[in-house]
Amino acid sequence: MTKPKTNPRVSESSALVFLEYILLGLCLSVVALRATLTEGPPMRATTLASNLSNNLYSLTVSTFLVLSLVLWVIWSFCGKRFLYRLTGIEIGLCLFCVAAIVAGLAAADERLAITDIAVFLAPPLMALLLVQLLDSQTKIELVLIVIAALGVVSAYRCTEQISENEHLIEFYEQNPQAALMEQQIVPDSLDHFQFEHRLYSKDISGFFTTSNSAGSFALLASFAAVTLFIERYRNRKSDPLGFAWLITCGIGVAIVVLGLVITTSKGAMIALVFAVVAFFIILLFGAGLRTHRKAVLTTCLLSVVVGGCLVVWYGLAHGRLPGGNSMLVRWQYWHASGQMYADHPLTGVGPGNFGHFYTHYKPAAAPESVADPHNFPLSILTQYGPLGLVGFLAMILIPLWRVSASSHVSTPLKAHGTEPDFKKTAIGLAIVISAVLLCIRPIVFPIPPTASPQEKEAGIIIFYIVPVIVFIAGFTLLAAGMRPAKKSHTGISSAALFCAVLGVLLHNLIDFAIFEPGVLTAFWAIIACLVAIGRSRDPGHHVVLKPPVFAKILVAAAAAVTIAIYLIYALVPAARSTAKIRQAARQVSVGWLEQAHDLLDKAAKDDSLSAAALSMNGRLYLHPYGLTPNKDRSLLLKAEKCFKAAVERNHAAFKNFERLTEVYSSLADISTEQEKTDWLNKALESALAALERYPGCGRLHFNLAQVAEKLGKTDIAIRQYEQAVEIEDEYRAQFRQMYPEREKIVSRLGQEKYDFAIRRAKELSTRFDI
Numbered sequence: 057m058t059k060p061k062t063n064p065r066v067s068e069s070s071a072l073v074f075l076e077y078i079l080l081g082l083c084l085s086v087v088a089l090r091a092t093l094t095e096g097p098p099m100r101a102t103t104l105a106s107n108l109s110n111n112l113y114s115l116t117v118s119t120f121l122v123l124s125l126v127l128w129v130i131w132s133f134c135g136k137r138f139l140y141r142l143t144g145i146e147i148g149l150c151l152f153c154v155a156a157i158v159a160g161l162a163a164a165d166e167r168l169a170i171t172d173i174a175v176f177l178a179p180p181l182m183a184l185l186l187v188q189l190l191d192s193q194t195k196i197e198l199v200l201i202v203i204a205a206l207g208v209v210s211a212y213r214c215t216e217q218i219s220e221n222e223h224l225i226e227f228y229e230q231n232p233q234a235a236l237m238e239q240q241i242v243p244d245s246l247d248h249f250q251f252e253h254r255l256y257s258k259d260i261s262g263f264f265t266t267s268n269s270a271g272s273f274a275l276l277a278s279f280a281a282v283t284l285f286i287e288r289y290r291n292r293k294s295d296p297l298g299f300a301w302l303i304t305c306g307i308g309v310a311i312v313v314l315g316l317v318i319t320t321s322k323g324a325m326i327a328l329v330f331a332v333v334a335f336f337i338i339l340l341f342g343a344g345l346r347t348h349r350k351a352v353l354t355t356c357l358l359s360v361v362v363g364g365c366l367v368v369w370y371g372l373a374h375g376r377l378p379g380g381n382s383m384l385v386r387w388q389y390w391h392a393s394g395q396m397y398a399d400h401p402l403t404g405v406g407p408g409n410f411g412h413f414y415t416h417y418k419p420a421a422a423p424e425s426v427a428d429p430h431n432f433p434l435s436i437l438t439q440y441g442p443l444g445l446v447g448f449l450a451m452i453l454i455p456l457w458r459v460s461a462s463s464h465v466s467t468p469l470k471a472h473g474t475e476p477d478f479k480k481t482a483i484g485l486a487i488v489i490s491a492v493l494l495c496i497r498p499i500v501f502p503i504p505p506t507a508s509p510q511e512k513e514a515g516i517i518i519f520y521i522v523p524v525i526v527f528i529a530g531f532t533l534l535a536a537g538m539r540p541a542k543k544s545h546t547g548i549s550s551a552a553l554f555c556a557v558l559g560v561l562l563h564n565l566i567d568f569a570i571f572e573p574g575v576l577t578a579f580w581a582i583i584a585c586l587v588a589i590g591r592s593r594d595p596g597h598h599v600v601l602k603p604p605v606f607a608k609i610l611v612a613a614a615a616a617v618t619i620a621i622y623l624i625y626a627l628v629p630a631a632r633s634t635a636k637i638r639q640a641a642r643q644v645s646v647g648w649l650e651q652a653h654d655l656l657d658k659a660a661k662d663d664s665l666s667a668a669a670l671s672m673n674g675r676l677y678l679h680p681y682g683l684t685p686n687k688d689r690s691l692l693l694k695a696e697k698c699f700k701a702a703v704e705r706n707h708a709a710f711k712n713f714e715r716l717t718e719v720y721s722s723l724a725d726i727s728t729e730q731e732k733t734d735w736l737n738k739a740l741e742s743a744l745a746a747l748e749r750y751p752g753c754g755r756l757h758f759n760l761a762q763v764a765e766k767l768g769k770t771d772i773a774i775r776q777y778e779q780a781v782e783i784e785d786e787y788r789a790q791f792r793q794m795y796p797e798r799e800k801i802v803s804r805l806g807q808e809k810y811d812f813a814i815r816r817a818k819e820l821s822t823r824f825d826i
Contacts, residue, residue: 069135069136071131072131072132072135075127075128075131076128076188076189077481077484079124079127079128079185079189080186080189080190080195080198080485081484081485081488081489082120082124083121083124083182083185083186083189083581084198084199084202084485084489084581085488085489085492085493086117086120086121086182086577087202087203087206087577087578087581088202088206088489088492088493088527089117089492089493089496089497089500090117090573090574090577090578091203091206091209091210091263091273091574091577091578092206092209092210092213092263092493092497092523092527093113093263093497093500093501093574094261094263094264094265095110095113095114095117095572095573095574096110096265096572097175097427097428097568097571097572097573098110098111098114098168098171098172098175098408108633108634108637108638108668109634109638111171111175111630111634112630112631112634113500114171114175114573115171115174115175115626115627115630115631116627116631117178117573118174118175118177118178118573119174119178119622119623119626119627121178121179121181121182121185122174122177122178122181122619122622123619124182124185125181125182125184125185126615126618126619128185128188128189129611129615130611130612130615132188133601133603133607133608133611133612134608134611134612136602137600137601137602138599138600138601138602138603139598139599139600140188140598140599140601141187141188141591141597141598142597142598142599143183143184143187143455143584143587144454144455144457144458144587145180145183145184145451145454145455145583145587146184147450147454148446148447148448148449148450148451148452148453148454149177149180149181149184149447149451150447151443151444151446151447151450152177152440152443152444152447152448152450152451153177153447154443154447155440155441155443155444155447156173156176156177156407156440156444158402158403158441158443159403159404159406159407159439159440159441159444160173160406160407161403162400162403162404162405162406163405163406163407163408163409164405164406164409164412164413164706164707164708164709165406165408165409165412165666165667165705165706165708165709166406166665166705167629167630167663167665167666167667167668167705168406168407168408168409168666169406169407169408169409170407170625170626170665171408171626171630172407172408172439173407174622174626174627175573176407176571176576178577179573179576179577179579179580179581180451180580182577182580182581182584183580183581183583183584183587184584186199186581186584186585186588187584187587187588187591190584190585190588191588194478194481195481195588196585196588196589197284197287197478197538198478198481198482198485198535199581199584199585200280200281200283200284200585201280201284201482201531201534201535201538202485202489202531203276203277203280203578203581203582204277204278204280204281204284204308204309204312204530204534205308205527205530205531205533205534206273206277206527206530206578207273207274207276207277207278207280207281207311207312207315207530208277208308208311208312208315208526208527208529208530208533208534209263209523209526209527209530210262210263210264210270210273210274210277210312210315211262211274211311211312211314211315211316211318212315212522212523212526213262213263213523214260214261214262214270214315214318214319215318217260217261217262218258218260218318221255221258221259221260224255225255225256225258228252228255236248236251239251244802245802245806246423246802246803246804248802249802250424260318260319260320261319262274262315262319263574264569264572264574264575265572266567266569267319267320267321267324268319268321268323268324268563268567268569269567269568269569269572269574269575270315270319270321270324271316271319271321271323271324271325271327271563271569272321272324272327272560272563272564272567272569272570272572272575273569273574273575273578274312274313274315274316274319274324275316275324275327275328275331275556275559275560275563276556276560276575276578276579276582277312277315277578278309278312278313278316278328278556279331279552279553279555279556279559279582280553280556280582281305281308281309281312281313281534282309282552283549283552283553284305284308284309284534284538285302285305285306285309286548286549286552287549288301288302288305288537288538289302290548295537297537298537300537301536301537301538304532304533304534304536304537305533305534305536307533308530308533308534311530311533316328323563323566323567324563326562326563327559327560327562327563328559330558330559330562331555331556331558331559331562332555334555334558334559335551335552335555338551338554338555339548339551342547342551345460346460346461349457349460349461353457371387371390371391372391375387381794383566384793384794385422385423385424386430386431386566388418388419388422389414389426389429389430389431390429390430390431390434391419392414392417392418392419392429393410393414393417393429393431393434393435393437393438394434395417396410396413396414396416396417396438397434397437397438400413400438400441401441401442402441402442403440403441404437404438404439404440404441404444405438405439405708406439407439407440408439409439409708410427410428410429410435410438410439411425411426411427411428412706412708412709413438413708414426414427414429415710415749415750415752415753416748416749416750416751418750418752419752419786420751420752420754420782420783420786420787421783421786421787421789421790422752422787422790423787423790423791423794423804428568428571429568430566430567430568431564431565431566431567432561432564432565432568432570432571433445433449433565435568435571436448452557452561452583455583455586455587455590456554456557456586458587458590458597459550459554459586459587459589459590460554478538482531482535482538486528486531486535489527490524490527490528493520493523493524493527494520494521494524497519497520497523498516498519498520501519503515503516503519549589550586550589550590553582553585553586553589554586556582557579557582557583557586560575560579629662629663629664629665629666630663630666632659632662632663633659633660633662633663633666633668633669634659636655636656636658636659636662636669637655637656637659637668637669637672639655640652640653640655640656640659640672643655644676649676649680652676653673653676653677656669656670656672656673656676657669657673660673660701664705665705666705667701667702667703667705667706667709667712670698670699670701670702670705671698671699671702671711671712671715673698674694674695674696674697674698674699674702674712674715674719675695675715677691677692677694677695677698678691678692678695678715678718678719681695681722687722687725687726689723689726692719692722692723693723695715695719696716696719696720696723699712699715699716699719700716703716708749709749710745710746710747710749710750710753710756711746713742713743713745713746713749714742714743714746714756714759716738716739716742716746717739717742717743717746717759717760717763720735720736720738720739720742721735721736721739721762721763721766723735724736724739724766733767736763736766736767737767739763740760740763740764740767740769743756743759743760743763744760746759747760752783753783754779754780754781754783754784754787754804754805755780755804755805755809757776757777757779757780757783758776758777758780758805758809758813760772760776761773761774761775761776761777761780761813761816764776765816765820770820773816773820774817774820774821777813777814777816777817777820778813778817780805780809780810780813781810781813781814781817783805784803784804784805784810784813787804788801788803
């Protein structure tokens with residue numbers, strides 16, 4: 057490792073420079089795509105074709121980021137001189153990768169684990185690449201302009217949703233049955249209540265899944281815009297039109313901040329206030345904080361520990377946290393997560409597998425199941441284990457620690473000895489990103505084929521063209537008049553981005569927004585800019601090598617093997633399987649069930665790690681059995697085969713065991729007396745297995761009671777009926793606590809089953825004197 061005084065890349069080949077611009081455009085195009093397409097975390101349930109398609113899209117986009125880094129490494133390493141700028145991310149990344157492999161091997165759903173690892177690791181790998189590419193002040197500012205411009209697009213989308221929400225409410229109130237049918241929701245059910253609750257809450261989520269996620273992204277975009285505004289203000293006198301450009305940039309800042317306000321995310325607003333206060337403290341006391349940064353770090357760590365202890369103490373003492381319903385349910389998430397980690401202290405339950413295991417620890421009174429604990433340290437700890445949490449925190453905190461040691465003022469970075477022309481680079485980058493948005497978004501988010509020609513024309517304009525126009529407008533507002541400065545106050549810029557990172561981390565102590573790919577990718581892009589700015593004040597942290605030929609061959613071969621493994625185990629099986637599952641869904645929609653079964657069989661073979669195709673195929677066999685008067689035994693036997701195979705691939709999910717119970721109970725109903733007992737015993741076994749995985753589900757207790765009653769196991773039946781009633785009563789008590797203004801309680805078990813369980817438990821107890 058050397059620390060040369062001059063940039064060793066002054067004589068860099070033009071081919072590599074050209075490649076780096078292409079890779080920069082690709083990375084920022086990915087940031088733009090993920091910020092303008094709803095892309096949920098991979099941990100969401102994979103029982104729906106739509107979620108599988110979301111995961112495949114996430115994998116594909118992540119593949120481009122991984123391939124970009126690998127391509128840069130090979131091209132650079134095979135040149136005359138290899139320069140790698142150290143970022144501080146590397147140590148934590150290595151630890152996290154080790155933890156991910158170990159946790160992935162221990163996961164119940166290995167396909168979901170692989171997908172989660174790939175999607176989660178791609179953004180920090182992109183950050184490593186961006187640090188290598190951001191070798192000038194111009195490039196750093198362009199990254200910030202893109203993120204801020206995407207904040208303008210998100211703000212526009214949020215304003216659209218205000219009127220959309222009003223129209224949805226109006227449609228629901230005029231024709232509630234049609235609205236529920238569109239969502240495939242049973243009237244007067246818990247799903248119906250939750251649908252109404254979401255509808256009337258008027259959630260403003262922009263292009264993200266929740267308002268909190270939109271708020272986290274808006275927080276990052278706001279500080280990116282503020283950073284540009286500060287740089288424009290400090291250099292306003294160097295341009296005759298400097299004040300005019302300052303106004304245009306200020307308009308961009310105002311729009312992005314307005315988008316954050318529109319989301320009405322309380323967590324994001326609190327994080328914004330925290331980040332702003334921290335920013336002013338750094339500006340006022342920056343020198344003293346740097347001088348005593350070890351003491352500051354120690355104080356912060358102690359504050360976090362003490363704060364965490366107080367939260368745990370209050371939660372254990374009161375069974376909730378102070379605040380509204382959201383804090384009540386969050387304490388339930390966190391308490392259950394603590395129990396989950398206690399049972400899996402070394403590896404966690406596996407990446408992306410939280411949702412499969414949460415039902416085992418979920419409180420009986422809790423109204424909903426979740427796929428994430430809404431707290432990023434708990435989420436990583438429970439899924440990747442303690443080493444994963446240490447690695448993730450190290451990836452973030454080490455770069456922040458290095459940046460915190462830097463001074464306020466420095467000369468700008470220079471790219472290969474020459475600052476790139478800002479205007480040409482900005483126009484080219486805007487054209488590339490706009491073209492990508494126009495080409496890719498219609499593929500990922502197509503207009504329904506049933507739409508009329510007029511609806512298609514309107515959809516093309518509203519969904520595809522207008523967001524690009526808004527992006528260009530935001531880009532222009534923020535980039536107009538920008539030019540390389542002779543002196544850059546990078547300390548102020550890094551302070552702003554530093555506080556943005558802290559704000560997002562604070563927000564995600566009570567949310568999961570950071571795991572949403574759009575937020576996570578922008579988050580790591582901001583960290584890359586922060587590291588690149590810090591490098592201008594401490595340029596010595598890089599490795600320079602002149603590798604021999606055999607080393608180049610070895611690195612190229614290692615990269616090829618890595619990519620091959622990634623494609624074989626992560627992308628290709630998921631792509632083949634998902635494509636066939638989507639085809640099967642289309643076949644089902646037109647009534648061609650045999651073709652759908654064949655496609656699902658092939659999908660299960662294409663991806664030997666996923667249980668999704670098998671589970672869907674089993675449900676597809678069960679559906680016609682319940683509709684036809686002539687009961688076809690072969691349909692049940694085929695469904696049994698599918699569900700048993702699904703259980704072998706994922707032993708943690710309760711739903712396949714529940715469906716097996718349904719299959720065996722149905723087989724018992726159409727079998728002879730001799731066979732009936734065998735099928736009922738199998739039903740009892742699968743019902744117990746389902747209940748073991750979800751002990752707080754009244755429905756599963758009710759199902760087990762019915763099977764036990766048929767087998768003559770009266771004591772078990774009575775106990776399970778009573779448990780179903782007890783769980784429903786606990787749920788109803790919490791429902792009253794959360795929604796005291798509602799006169800009617802929405803039953804989770806169902807009023808008919810609830811009344812039947814009460815009556816049947818009494819009848820059996822009286823009859824058998826138990």
